[in-house]
Amino acid sequence: MFSGVVPKLPIIYQDEFLVAINKPHGLLVHRSPIAADADLFAVQLLRDQLGQKVYPVHRLDRKTGGVLLFALNEEMNSFMQQQFQEGKVEKVYHAIVRGYTDDSGIIDYPLKKDDGTIQDAVTDYKTLQRSEMPFAIGKHATSRYSLVELRPKTGRMHQLRKHMAHIFHPIIGDRPHGCNKQNRYFKDMLGMDTMLLHAASITFTHPKFQKGTQVHAPFNPQFSRMINELDFNWIGQPDKA
Known part of the structure; x- marks a missing residue:
């Protein structure tokens, strides 16, 4: 997806200490042994674009787009890492999921790490809009979807993906936690x-x-294209923290 022409990353915030980009879906934050097919990474692209070293202060999954924040020096990186560790950073996500979610809810469901360690994990969610489309998937003549706002209260790996799957409203396009029939359609x-x-x-x-x-x-x-395809008309910003 990102081979060949080197993209210019969209910068959405910048000062002399921090810079944030709107990460495209499909772009890795940095090199990973589990993604040997990738040859472009946000860290290297932004470094070359700015002409200086950058430090990612948090992570986004490869297929997740949106706000990705970098520090421009080691001291600032340490300060921001501390805020994340102390739970003082608030992140808001939007997702399109299968089915009609409740108006709002709290998902309090511990998650297991690869080494077997159990970690507390909490996510608040709110439904922004619902849509029913004439997509005949499986035994149903129509398919229902929700546009939701997600606020993770903890920062576990794949937390939002696993939590939405846990309440039977998987994120569209999520593999392996999502719905294969929906993803294929x-x-x-x-x-x-x-x-x-x-x-x-x-x-x-x-x-x-x-x-x-x-x-x-x-x-x-x-x-944005899927917002239109599914007849969601919501174009607002998340609530102020």
């Missing part, structure tokens, strides 16, 4: 081959200026 019939999870905003205290800072990322093209 979206790929074959709608030409959509990503995961519909978007990091919409991040809120933190700027370590240098000591003031609340919030960075928003607009939907990437694939997400």
Whole structure:
């Protein structure tokens, strides 16, 4: 997806200490042994684009788009890492999921790490809009979808993906936690081959200026197209923290 022409990353916030991009779906944050097919990475692309070293202060899955924040020096990176570790950074995501979700809810469901360790994991969610489409998938003549706002209260690997699957509303395009029938339909019939999870905003205290800072990322093209395909008309921003 990102081989060949080197893309210019969209910068949505920048000062002399921090920079944030709107990460495209499908772009890895950094090199990973489990993604040997990739040859472009956000860290290297942004470094070359700015002409200086950058430090990712958090991570996004390869197929997740949206706000990705970097520090521009080691001291700032340490300050931001500390805020994340202390739970002082608020992240808001948007997702399109299968079925009609409740108006709001709290998912309190511990998750297991690869080494077997059990970790507490909590996610708040709110339904922004619902849609029913004439997609005959499986035994049903129509398919229902929800556009949801997700606020993770903990930062576990694949937390949002696993939590939405746990309440039987998997994120469209999620593999392996999602619905294979839905994913196949979206790929074959709608030409959509990503995961519909978007990091919409991040809120933190700027370590240098000591003031609340919030960075928003607009939907990437694939997400915007699916918003239209599914007749969602919601174009707002997440609530202010």
